[in-house]
Amino acid sequence: MVIDQKRKAVVPTKNIKEIVSYVPRLHEIANVKMEFMSNKDSTNVTPEDWARLAQYIYSKHDDYDGFVVTHGTNTMAYTASALALSLGPGLKKPVVITGSQLPLMFYGNDARFNFENALKVAVAASEAKIAEVIIVFNDLILRGARSVKVSESAFRAFKSPAFPELGRITSTGIHFGSLVRFANPKAKFELKNLFRTDIVSVDLVPGQLPNVMEALAFSGKCRGIILKSHGAGSVPTDEPYSFIPFIRHAHEKYKIPVIVATKFLGGNAYKEVNDEPAVLAIKAGAIPGGDLTDVMTEVKLMWILGQDVTEQNVVRRMLLTSYVGEVSEIKSRQE
16 A cells, blocks of 8 residues: 555555565565566455455466565455365465565565565575465565454554464574464365355344344355354353254254354354353354454455355354364264
């Protein structure tokens, strides 16, 4: 992003030349080829953009040692989650996503710092045969499929609350930890970049009436539902605010999968929780979201439905299966 002096507004840059003018020494880090995939505020990024970006990386996979994607921070975690699933476990190259809190034109900006470090991480990851979608922001190296934005203003704007950092960037260089994913030569590289957007995702609020949700969820236009719970998968159970009948109707009558996630950073919604409201939700047919981030829960449900999966037991199995390290797999006593 740059400053439009006439409108006094932050707007997308017009061309690559303008970017390079602010970061002139990129080619000292690596042999870089730059291309525009789109030119929009990340608030307006859609699953069509995810699919197009994944298709580009897939088609150019063998031409480069790694990929760096510059992206607005508002939806960066969504794009990282979507790319991780789209490119899958057969990815053989690092895909590094970065952005900034301040544009390149600002004094004291973090854009140049993050951009240069993203390139350095891509080079180091390529040399180490690391192959996964990574977010590089400030001094942190994070698994894209586990990351969320935690601040609209802090320079350390992203974290992976339920999973350790993949590494750190210090004055002495790039330091990867032991949890990075390496290229698996036996895994077939396949592209699965279709997403269904006809889902409903709602934060549960005390006093919220289920019939408000019913009008939308049971309209015939909804393929999946996510309820972000007050705790580890609990939902209201006292009438007239109980969501148990809503979950049961969605599960049994309308055959719509209902995911119960947690709205807490680093939280976990799973079957073995002893909280009665959570147990009742599961018994009514709800699918626990495990320790998926709220971002990945939404993206992964869209991705699963994009593969024309409709059978709820299959949705449950796929949601809680770790394809790219996005969730800690839990073997339930009930299965």
